[in-house]
Amino acid sequence: MGRIVAVSNQKGGVGKTTTAINLAASLALAEQRVLLVDIDPQGNLTSGVGQKGKAGPGGTIYDALTAVEPVVDPRPFFIPTGVDQLTLIPSDRNLTGAEIELVGLSHREERLRTLLTPVRDEFDYIFVDCPPSLGLLTLNALVAADAALIPLHCEYFALEGLADLVGTIRRIRAALNPALDIEGVLLTMFDERTNLGQQVASDVRQFFKEKVFRTVIPRNVRLGEAPSHGLPVMLYDVKSRGAEAYLALARELLERSAA
Numbered sequence: 001m002g003r004i005v006a007v008s009n010q011k012g013g014v015g016k017t018t019t020a021i022n023l024a025a026s027l028a029l030a031e032q033r034v035l036l037v038d039i040d041p042q043g044n045l046t047s048g049v050g051q052k053g054k055a056g057p058g059g060t061i062y063d064a065l066t067a068v069e070p071v072v073d074p075r076p077f078f079i080p081t082g083v084d085q086l087t088l089i090p091s092d093r094n095l096t097g098a099e100i101e102l103v104g105l106s107h108r109e110e111r112l113r114t115l116l117t118p119v120r121d122e123f124d125y126i127f128v129d130c131p132p133s134l135g136l137l138t139l140n141a142l143v144a145a146d147a148a149l150i151p152l153h154c155e156y157f158a159l160e161g162l163a164d165l166v167g168t169i170r171r172i173r174a175a176l177n178p179a180l181d182i183e184g185v186l187l188t189m190f191d192e193r194t195n196l197g198q199q200v201a202s203d204v205r206q207f208f209k210e211k212v213f214r215t216v217i218p219r220n221v222r223l224g225e226a227p228s229h230g231l232p233v234m235l236y237d238v239k240s241r242g243a244e245a246y247l248a249l250a251r252e253l254l255e256r257s258a259a
Protein backbone atom coordinates (compact mmCIF):
# COMPACT_ATOMS: atom_id res chain seq x y z
CA MET A 1 0.00 0.00 0.00
CA GLY A 2 1.38 3.39 -0.95
CA ARG A 3 2.00 5.82 1.88
CA ILE A 4 0.11 9.10 1.62
CA VAL A 5 2.15 12.01 3.01
CA ALA A 6 0.73 15.53 3.35
CA VAL A 7 3.49 18.15 3.07
CA SER A 8 2.00 20.74 5.34
CA ASN A 9 2.67 23.90 7.32
CA GLN A 10 0.22 26.81 7.31
CA LYS A 11 3.16 29.19 7.32
CA GLY A 12 3.97 30.39 3.80
CA GLY A 13 7.29 30.00 2.03
CA VAL A 14 8.83 27.39 4.32
CA GLY A 15 9.77 24.93 1.57
CA LYS A 16 6.65 22.74 1.27
CA THR A 17 6.56 22.73 -2.52
CA THR A 18 10.34 22.50 -2.89
CA THR A 19 10.29 19.49 -0.59
CA ALA A 20 7.35 17.79 -2.32
CA ILE A 21 8.98 18.12 -5.76
CA ASN A 22 12.51 17.16 -4.83
CA LEU A 23 11.74 14.40 -2.36
CA ALA A 24 9.28 12.87 -4.84
CA ALA A 25 11.79 13.08 -7.69
CA SER A 26 14.55 11.58 -5.51
CA LEU A 27 12.31 8.64 -4.63
CA ALA A 28 11.28 8.19 -8.27
CA LEU A 29 14.96 8.08 -9.26
CA ALA A 30 15.35 5.38 -6.58
CA GLU A 31 12.75 3.36 -8.50
CA GLN A 32 9.82 4.14 -6.25
CA ARG A 33 6.47 4.76 -7.93
CA VAL A 34 5.42 8.24 -6.85
CA LEU A 35 2.31 10.37 -7.26
CA LEU A 36 2.42 14.12 -6.60
CA VAL A 37 -0.86 15.88 -5.85
CA ASP A 38 -1.00 19.68 -6.04
CA ILE A 39 -3.80 21.02 -3.85
CA ASP A 40 -2.50 24.59 -3.72
CA PRO A 41 -4.36 27.15 -5.89
CA GLN A 42 -0.96 28.83 -6.48
CA GLY A 43 -0.02 25.76 -8.52
CA ASN A 44 3.69 26.06 -7.69
CA LEU A 45 4.13 22.31 -7.66
CA THR A 46 2.50 21.96 -11.07
CA SER A 47 4.73 24.62 -12.62
CA GLY A 48 7.78 23.43 -10.70
CA VAL A 49 7.64 20.12 -12.56
CA GLY A 50 7.09 21.91 -15.87
CA GLN A 51 3.34 21.25 -16.21
CA LYS A 52 1.81 24.70 -15.75
CA GLY A 53 -1.55 24.94 -17.54
CA LYS A 54 -1.76 21.18 -18.15
CA ALA A 55 -4.70 19.01 -17.18
CA GLY A 56 -5.60 15.35 -17.47
CA PRO A 57 -8.57 14.19 -19.61
CA GLY A 58 -10.78 14.71 -16.52
CA GLY A 59 -9.31 18.12 -15.72
CA THR A 60 -7.33 19.21 -12.66
CA ILE A 61 -7.56 18.58 -8.92
CA TYR A 62 -10.21 21.31 -8.88
CA ASP A 63 -12.54 19.19 -11.03
CA ALA A 64 -11.68 16.09 -9.02
CA LEU A 65 -12.58 17.71 -5.67
CA THR A 66 -15.61 19.81 -6.55
CA ALA A 67 -17.78 17.45 -8.63
CA VAL A 68 -21.35 17.14 -7.36
CA GLU A 69 -20.70 13.57 -6.20
CA PRO A 70 -17.32 12.55 -4.74
CA VAL A 71 -14.97 11.33 -7.50
CA VAL A 72 -13.72 7.77 -6.91
CA ASP A 73 -11.18 7.38 -9.70
CA PRO A 74 -8.19 9.74 -9.91
CA ARG A 75 -6.69 8.27 -13.10
CA PRO A 76 -8.39 10.73 -15.50
CA PHE A 77 -6.54 13.52 -13.67
CA PHE A 78 -3.07 11.99 -13.97
CA ILE A 79 -0.43 13.59 -16.16
CA PRO A 80 3.17 12.43 -16.60
CA THR A 81 6.13 14.60 -15.60
CA GLY A 82 9.59 14.67 -17.16
CA VAL A 83 10.68 12.10 -14.57
CA ASP A 84 10.01 8.36 -15.02
CA GLN A 85 7.73 6.87 -12.36
CA LEU A 86 6.64 10.35 -11.26
CA THR A 87 2.99 11.15 -11.96
CA LEU A 88 1.16 14.40 -11.16
CA ILE A 89 -2.39 15.50 -10.44
CA PRO A 90 -2.10 19.19 -11.37
CA SER A 91 -3.75 22.23 -9.84
CA ASP A 92 -5.00 25.41 -11.46
CA ARG A 93 -6.30 28.81 -10.34
CA ASN A 94 -9.92 27.58 -10.17
CA LEU A 95 -8.91 25.86 -6.98
CA THR A 96 -8.99 29.28 -5.27
CA GLY A 97 -12.78 28.94 -5.22
CA ALA A 98 -12.74 25.37 -3.97
CA GLU A 99 -12.39 26.29 -0.28
CA ILE A 100 -15.78 27.97 -0.57
CA GLU A 101 -17.40 25.55 -3.02
CA LEU A 102 -16.49 22.56 -0.88
CA VAL A 103 -18.44 23.98 2.06
CA GLY A 104 -21.70 23.27 0.25
CA LEU A 105 -20.77 19.76 -0.92
CA SER A 106 -21.31 16.37 0.68
CA HIS A 107 -18.32 14.60 2.30
CA ARG A 108 -16.36 17.82 2.01
CA GLU A 109 -13.46 16.75 4.26
CA GLU A 110 -13.11 13.29 2.73
CA ARG A 111 -13.05 14.05 -0.96
CA LEU A 112 -9.31 13.65 -1.38
CA ARG A 113 -9.23 10.42 0.63
CA THR A 114 -12.04 8.99 -1.51
CA LEU A 115 -10.22 10.08 -4.66
CA LEU A 116 -6.82 8.58 -3.76
CA THR A 117 -7.82 5.34 -2.03
CA PRO A 118 -8.40 3.33 -5.24
CA VAL A 119 -4.82 3.92 -6.50
CA ARG A 120 -2.91 3.47 -3.25
CA ASP A 121 -1.46 0.15 -4.35
CA GLU A 122 -0.29 1.57 -7.69
CA PHE A 123 2.22 3.84 -5.91
CA ASP A 124 4.85 3.52 -3.20
CA TYR A 125 4.43 7.15 -2.13
CA ILE A 126 1.78 9.79 -2.67
CA PHE A 127 2.78 13.34 -1.67
CA VAL A 128 0.15 16.05 -1.29
CA ASP A 129 1.50 19.62 -1.47
CA CYS A 130 -0.70 21.78 0.79
CA PRO A 131 -1.43 25.51 0.56
CA PRO A 132 -0.25 27.83 3.37
CA SER A 133 -3.50 27.70 5.37
CA LEU A 134 -5.46 25.33 7.58
CA GLY A 135 -8.61 25.52 5.44
CA LEU A 136 -10.65 22.77 3.81
CA LEU A 137 -7.98 21.90 1.25
CA THR A 138 -5.34 21.21 3.92
CA LEU A 139 -8.01 19.42 5.96
CA ASN A 140 -8.67 17.14 2.96
CA ALA A 141 -4.94 16.39 2.75
CA LEU A 142 -4.65 15.56 6.46
CA VAL A 143 -7.75 13.37 6.37
CA ALA A 144 -6.40 11.48 3.35
CA ALA A 145 -2.87 11.13 4.72
CA ASP A 146 -1.09 8.46 6.71
CA ALA A 147 1.28 11.14 7.92
CA ALA A 148 2.18 14.83 7.77
CA LEU A 149 5.65 15.97 6.77
CA ILE A 150 6.28 19.41 8.23
CA PRO A 151 8.98 21.60 6.66
CA LEU A 152 10.28 24.28 9.02
CA HIS A 153 12.21 27.29 7.84
CA CYS A 154 15.14 27.80 10.25
CA GLU A 155 14.36 31.38 11.24
CA TYR A 156 13.25 33.19 14.35
CA PHE A 157 9.49 32.64 14.06
CA ALA A 158 9.79 29.04 12.87
CA LEU A 159 8.02 27.55 15.87
CA GLU A 160 5.31 30.15 15.96
CA GLY A 161 2.04 28.80 14.63
CA LEU A 162 3.31 25.26 14.92
CA ALA A 163 1.07 24.74 17.93
CA ASP A 164 -1.90 25.41 15.60
CA LEU A 165 -0.74 22.75 13.18
CA VAL A 166 -0.09 20.22 15.94
CA GLY A 167 -3.50 21.08 17.43
CA THR A 168 -5.16 20.58 14.06
CA ILE A 169 -3.44 17.21 13.67
CA ARG A 170 -4.74 16.22 17.14
CA ARG A 171 -8.29 17.25 16.31
CA ILE A 172 -8.20 15.37 13.00
CA ARG A 173 -6.96 12.28 14.83
CA ALA A 174 -9.81 12.53 17.30
CA ALA A 175 -12.52 13.07 14.72
CA LEU A 176 -11.67 12.06 11.18
CA ASN A 177 -8.37 10.17 10.84
CA PRO A 178 -7.24 8.33 14.00
CA ALA A 179 -4.16 6.89 12.24
CA LEU A 180 -2.68 10.26 11.22
CA ASP A 181 0.98 10.31 12.16
CA ILE A 182 3.78 12.88 11.93
CA GLU A 183 6.16 11.58 9.26
CA GLY A 184 8.79 14.03 10.34
CA VAL A 185 9.81 17.64 10.77
CA LEU A 186 12.27 18.85 8.15
CA LEU A 187 14.61 21.76 8.76
CA THR A 188 14.81 23.81 5.56
CA MET A 189 16.78 26.80 4.25
CA PHE A 190 19.35 26.15 6.94
CA ASP A 191 22.25 28.55 7.04
CA GLU A 192 25.03 27.02 9.13
CA ARG A 193 26.92 30.31 9.26
CA THR A 194 24.35 31.93 11.52
CA ASN A 195 23.95 31.26 15.23
CA LEU A 196 20.24 31.81 14.79
CA GLY A 197 19.95 28.85 12.40
CA GLN A 198 21.80 26.64 14.91
CA GLN A 199 19.64 27.89 17.77
CA VAL A 200 16.37 27.29 15.91
CA ALA A 201 17.52 23.82 14.84
CA SER A 202 18.37 22.91 18.42
CA ASP A 203 15.03 24.27 19.75
CA VAL A 204 13.12 22.28 17.13
CA ARG A 205 15.01 19.10 18.01
CA GLN A 206 14.28 19.63 21.68
CA PHE A 207 10.57 20.03 20.96
CA PHE A 208 10.04 17.30 18.35
CA LYS A 209 12.88 14.94 19.41
CA GLU A 210 13.38 11.97 17.07
CA LYS A 211 10.58 13.22 14.81
CA VAL A 212 13.07 15.66 13.27
CA PHE A 213 14.80 14.28 10.18
CA ARG A 214 18.57 13.88 10.51
CA THR A 215 18.87 15.37 7.03
CA VAL A 216 18.81 19.17 7.00
CA ILE A 217 18.13 21.12 3.79
CA PRO A 218 20.64 23.95 3.36
CA ARG A 219 19.87 27.28 1.76
CA ASN A 220 21.00 26.70 -1.82
CA VAL A 221 20.42 28.92 -4.86
CA ARG A 222 19.97 25.94 -7.20
CA LEU A 223 16.86 24.95 -5.24
CA GLY A 224 15.40 28.36 -6.00
CA GLU A 225 16.39 28.28 -9.68
CA ALA A 226 15.31 24.75 -10.65
CA PRO A 227 11.51 25.37 -10.62
CA SER A 228 11.81 28.17 -13.18
CA HIS A 229 13.20 25.48 -15.53
CA GLY A 230 10.35 23.14 -14.61
CA LEU A 231 12.80 20.64 -13.19
CA PRO A 232 13.52 18.93 -9.90
CA VAL A 233 16.93 20.10 -8.68
CA MET A 234 18.60 16.74 -9.32
CA LEU A 235 17.84 17.08 -13.04
CA TYR A 236 18.96 20.70 -13.03
CA ASP A 237 22.23 20.42 -11.09
CA VAL A 238 22.74 17.01 -9.52
CA LYS A 239 25.99 18.11 -7.90
CA SER A 240 24.43 20.99 -6.00
CA ARG A 241 24.12 20.83 -2.22
CA GLY A 242 20.36 21.13 -2.60
CA ALA A 243 20.20 18.02 -4.79
CA GLU A 244 22.47 16.11 -2.42
CA ALA A 245 20.31 17.07 0.54
CA TYR A 246 17.03 15.89 -0.99
CA LEU A 247 18.62 12.66 -2.22
CA ALA A 248 19.84 12.09 1.35
CA LEU A 249 16.35 12.82 2.69
CA ALA A 250 14.89 10.19 0.34
CA ARG A 251 17.43 7.65 1.61
CA GLU A 252 16.56 8.53 5.20
CA LEU A 253 12.84 8.06 4.49
CA LEU A 254 13.46 4.70 2.82
CA GLU A 255 15.67 3.55 5.72
CA ARG A 256 13.03 4.56 8.24
CA SER A 257 10.28 2.71 6.41
CA ALA A 258 12.46 -0.42 6.12
CA ALA A 259 13.24 -0.34 9.87
Ligand SMILES: Nc1ncnc2c1ncn2[C@@H]1O[C@H](COP(=O)(O)OP(=O)(O)OP(=O)(O)O)[C@@H](O)[C@H]1O
Nearest residue numbers: 012013014015016017018132189218219220223224
Ligand atom coordinates in the same frame (compact mmCIF):
# COMPACT_ATOMS: atom_id res chain seq x y z
N1 LIG B 1 16.60 25.31 0.63
C1 LIG B 1 16.31 26.36 -0.12
N2 LIG B 1 17.29 27.21 -0.52
C2 LIG B 1 17.00 28.30 -1.26
N3 LIG B 1 15.78 28.61 -1.69
C3 LIG B 1 14.75 27.80 -1.34
C4 LIG B 1 14.97 26.65 -0.54
N4 LIG B 1 13.76 26.03 -0.35
C5 LIG B 1 12.86 26.78 -0.99
N5 LIG B 1 13.44 27.85 -1.59
C6 LIG B 1 12.76 28.94 -2.32
O1 LIG B 1 11.99 29.64 -1.36
C7 LIG B 1 10.71 29.97 -1.86
C8 LIG B 1 9.63 29.30 -1.02
O2 LIG B 1 9.76 27.89 -1.13
P1 LIG B 1 8.49 26.97 -1.42
O3 LIG B 1 7.69 27.50 -2.54
O4 LIG B 1 8.97 25.57 -1.50
O5 LIG B 1 7.71 27.17 -0.05
P2 LIG B 1 6.18 26.81 0.27
O6 LIG B 1 6.13 26.49 1.72
O7 LIG B 1 5.69 25.79 -0.67
O8 LIG B 1 5.46 28.20 -0.04
P3 LIG B 1 3.88 28.44 -0.04
O9 LIG B 1 3.48 28.48 1.41
O10 LIG B 1 3.68 29.75 -0.75
O11 LIG B 1 3.24 27.29 -0.76
C9 LIG B 1 10.70 29.50 -3.30
O12 LIG B 1 11.09 30.58 -4.13
C10 LIG B 1 11.76 28.41 -3.33
O13 LIG B 1 12.35 28.28 -4.62
Ligand SMILES: [Mg+2]
Nearest residue numbers: 016017040044
Ligand atom coordinates in the same frame (compact mmCIF):
# COMPACT_ATOMS: atom_id res chain seq x y z
MG1 LIG C 1 3.98 25.83 -1.90
